[in-house]
Each structure stands twice: as structure tokens, then as C-alpha cells.
Amino acid sequence: MTQTQNTPGISKLPQDNAQKDTKNSIVSDIKGLMQSAYIMTVPSYGNGFFFTIGIYLLELFVILGISGMIMLVFGPYWWDTTAAGTFIRSIHAWAAEAFVTLMLLHMFVNFATSAYRKKKTVWMIGVVLLLLVFLEYAFGIGLRGGLVSQWNDKAGADLWNGLGLGYWVNPLNQSALLGWHVAIVPILLIALIGSHYMMVKRKGLSVPYRNDIPYSMVPADHKRMYKRMVYIFAVVLLFAIFLRAPYVSPLTTQGIAQQTPGVFAATMVKEFNYSSGTATYFDTIDPYNFSTRQVYVVVPYMRYVNSSGSVDALSAFYAENLSAQSITIAQALAYFEANGSISEGLNSTNPIVSVASRLTLMAQQDIYGPILSSEESNGLDQTYEIRLYADTRVLYSSAAEYGLRTRQWGMIKSGGKWWQIGSYWVAPYNLLEIWFPNNTDFENGVLALAVFLVVFLFPYIPKLNELPDKLKLYKIFWNRFTIPEMKKKNKR
Helix, strand or coil: CHHHHHCHHHHHHHHHHHHHHHHHHHHHHHHHHHHHCCCCEEECCCCCHHHCHHHHHHHHHHHHHHHHHHHHHHCHHHHHHCHHHHHHHHHHHHHHHHHHHHHHHHHHHHHHCCHHHCCHHHHHHHHHHHHHHHHHHHHHHHHHCCHHHHHHHHHHHHHHHHCCCCCCCCCCEHHHHHHHHHHHHHHHHHHHHHHHHHHHHHHCCCCCCCCCCCCCEEECCHHHHHHHHHHHHHHHHHHHHHCCCCCCCCCCHHHHHHHCHHHHHHHHHHHHCCCCCCCCCCCCCCCCCCCHHHHHHHHHHHHHHHHHCCCCHHHHHHCCCHHHHHHHHHHHHHHHHCCCCHHHHCCCCCHHHHHHHHHHHHHHCCCHHHHHHHCCCCCCECHHHHHHHHHHCHHHHHHHHCCCCHHHCHHHECCCCCCCECCHHHHHHHHHHHHCCCCCHHHHHHHHHHHHHHHHCHHHCCCHHHHHHHCCHHHHCCCCCCCHHHHHHHHC
16 A cells, blocks of 8 residues: 555556547547549649639538527527527528628639539439528528528528419428428538538549649648638628627517507408408418408407307307398408507407407507417417418518618518628529519429529530530639649749
């Protein structure tokens, strides 16, 4: 015992060495794993920024994944209302902006240098990735929270319904939207990104297809790429600090009923007689094939009657003949459109005026909203609420106030301020809706998909696939500033 205490270093030295060996082994294994994924040799211009964008896209994808998981753990209230949550949400938002921007630039580099000539499959996978990234971005905007999300969710639902896919993709259902955004699309992205990268690694970076472009193969400069990754992350952080992701408070049934009680009550009448926007929606597919009378009027009102023991005014309405019912509804609508009093309407002899007034009062007291939410299959499904906001037209007027309407180039905005430009890449689609306002969502959606199909098949389309070379776009990225051999040749 005494000998051990006098020479503690001797007994512990082998254990310390073993721990160091274990740590070194772990570090070595990690380095080896990373190096196994490296592209080791590249053309002499391949260490330039434009030809290493794929690495920065992987970095941003990781940033998006980590920030997204943090947001998922703490929830919407945290990321919309707290300082820390807003910061993480801003990192996520700007990383998404950078990701799409660099991806578009990456595709343009490959387009301009005709890289698709020898890598047709790589190009086609890239186009599918771009489409998925656009969808992922749109779903993310819909989940962000606030008025911008409500507006985008409603517009997105119209588009998916117009394409006949509303049954499978309903942006108004936050639960389903969350599944698309954090699971289905990311899994597809990971699989395709992995396939895309492995094909590039196996074939190497594209070399010039033209004989007049000199080059040589050189070692890949990974240290330079890592430095750029640090710079990109720093830029995302700076944007997140100084330009926070926008947030505009969402619409609520209580807020609408308090600020415009007559509008809310008149909407209740329109929901009851099936003349509202939702009731007359031309795509009678899920999620808009429900009875507006039942969802917005009968169920909430009868819950009030059953819980309070009040007189059921609806029974008096149903006791009338059809002709009298039509007159009753018309008089009720005229009453509220003339700004009739809600308090006086509670005791009206017109049963529909009484019912609509009661529902408006319930909404003002924040009783109606929870009842409406409880009618959904899950608490995250906002189909009934957002459709009601649209029916009152308050959703449209609020969107116009923040510059979110189509004619205001609202499709490319992520907030109400002038600098809050988000999905700028949908500007062509926005312009299409401005130029052809009578086009249906189906027509515009099909046209957009047709453009993607042309881009997808671009390597196989004769004449068209020669366009970049004829325009000599390769000179943008292959020139004396990017290729050392051309720089040396010019000096001679």
C-alpha cells in the first residue's frame, strides 16, 4: 500500500497511455472516414470557389439539419417569440436562403461548362434535388408561424388542389406539413445527395470538353475549402444577428371578430347558406369538401346551446318552410352587411341573425376558436381556421397590408419589409400570375412542371443541349483568372 502511494505515476502511466491511444484512435478513425469521402485530385481550376460549391452545400445542409432539430425540440412558441428561438430560426432561414442560392449557382456552373455532356445522370439527379429543395423551402415557410405562413399555406393549398394533389399534400395541415418537411423530403434529399456525390467522386470533377481549354490535374486543396466553409458559416451568423427572420402575428378568429364583428357575422351567414369562398370552391376534393354549415355554424352553436341550456334558435329556422328560410337568410346577411349590432342581434326574432351574433360573441370571447380547432382530426390541422380567415377576406387584406399579394410580388417575399426578399427564385412564376391573372392554379402549375421537365431532360434534347457552348458561357468560369495554364500562356 505504501509503495503504491509513494509512486502513483508508475501505476497510472500505462492507463494514461491507453486512454491517449484510444483518443488518438477515435480521431484517426474520424479523419480516415472523412478522407475516404474526399476527392483527392481535381483539374487545375477545381480548387476555385465555383467548382467547390457542392462542399458548401453539404455544410449548409448540416447547419439546416442541426438548427431544424433544435427548433423541433422546443416548438413554434419558442422559435417565434423568444430571443434564442428567433436567433436559431434566423440561422435556419438564412442557411436555407444560402443553400438555394448556391444550388442555383452550382447548377449554372455545370450548365455553362456543359458538365452534363458526360454526366447526364448526375445532372438529372441535380434537377430532382432542386425541385425537392424548392418544396422543402415552401413547406418550411408554411411552418415558420405567423401571417406569412398562413398566407403561404393557403396559396400552397390552392396550388396543390389545382394540380389534383390536395388529398396527399395539404399545407393547411401543420401535422402533415411537418412530416413532409422534417421526414419525407429530407430522407429523399439525403438519398439523392449521397448518390449525386458518390457519382461525382467516382468520375471526378468535370474536365473541359474543349481542346482549347488547357488544364492539368492537381491535388485538391481541402484546407482552402474548410476556410471557405468557416466564412460561409460566419456570413449566415451575421445575417441571423442583424437581419432576423421576419415574424408577423397570425390571424385569429378572436382578433377578426373583435376588429370586424360585422364581417365575421356576415361570413357565418355565408357559411350557413353555402355561399362562402370555401363552400363554392371549384376543386371539390380534400381538404375542401366539408360542409361549411356544419363545421362553422351548427357544431359550434349547438355546443353552446348544450352547455348553456339556451334556446336553440336553429330549431326555429328549420321549422320554417324553404321559401321563408331563404328570406330569413337574405335578411340576416343584409343586417350584418349594414353593420347591424351584434348585441341587439342576440335577441333578434330572425333566428339566423341570433345564431350569427352568438357565434361572433363566442369568437370575441375566444370560445369559438377552440371549438373550431377541436373539430379537426388533430390539433395541428388548421384547414378550418385558415379557410375561415380567407372567407372573411381579412386574410387577403392583411396580406396586402404587408405586400404579400401576387400583384405586389408577394410570392417572393418572406416578410412585410422591403428587404425581406425570400424565395426570389419563384419570380418567374409570380410574373406568370401577374401577366395571366385568369389562369387557374392547374394551368400555371402544369406550365411550371413542364419547365422542370425540359430542364430535367436537357442533356438529351438535340440542339438545345448545345446552347451553352454556342453562347460560349464556359468563358465565365474557364478563363485566365481561373485556369493557371491560361494565365501562364498569356504572360508568355
